[in-house]
């Protein structure tokens with residue numbers, strides 16, 4: 001996969017303010033209680049690492065070498081055992097039913113093929129396994145932001161390392177064979193931000 005060196009270099013600083021105000025406590029709520037073998041898909045610079053508290057092992061899968069280098073630097077601070085992988089979400093090199101939980105935070109917006117990625121996540125999760133998502137999504141049709149997301153989308157995708165603003169991720173998750181036990185529409189980021197419509201969900205693999 002192509003490396004995004006500038007994106008990797010800027011990522012943590014770009015997110016710092018919204019991590020502090022919003023995303024950090026959302027990550028904590030979703031990740032701290034995950035147990036067993038956990039897969040963090042598209043783990044990026046490893047922002048989730050400090051939030052894993054109860055997992056027996058976390059596998060951090062990240063195909064972009066520049067992001068992975070940033071992630072590697074955070075691994076010494078992990079409080080649970082960690083393994084790494086360069087696998088893309090669409091082709092996970094893990095056996096069927098080999099994980100208790102999977103994590104997608106700000107990644108189903110960026111994977112090339114979210115349907116294939118979720119099909120792979122479904123395959124590697126044990127039946128009854130947990131998928132947690134924290135993702136930005138398309139604004140409702142009637143919202144002003146919906147038009148704005150579509151207008152700036154192509155440029156955004158170029159500068160934000162492939163990120164797509166207009167995905168209906170909750171529906172894609174359900175179509176892949178997951179059932180949400182909780183799904184929240186978050187509107188905590190400033191309304192002008194193209195990534196302000198977000199979802200936080202916990203789903204079970206059927």
Ligand SMILES: C[S@@+](CC[C@H](N)C(=O)[O-])C[C@H]1O[C@@H](n2cnc3c(N)ncnc32)[C@H](O)[C@@H]1O
Pocket residue numbers: 041042043044045046047048061062063064067087088089090104105106107110111112113162
């Ligand atoms: C916006 S970052 C999110 C990183 C991290 N999950 C977080 O919460 O901060 C999106 C990440 O998805 C990764 N990515 C892109 N395509 C991918 C794919 N096909 N499979 C897995 N990860 C991918 C990117 O390299 C990048 O690290």
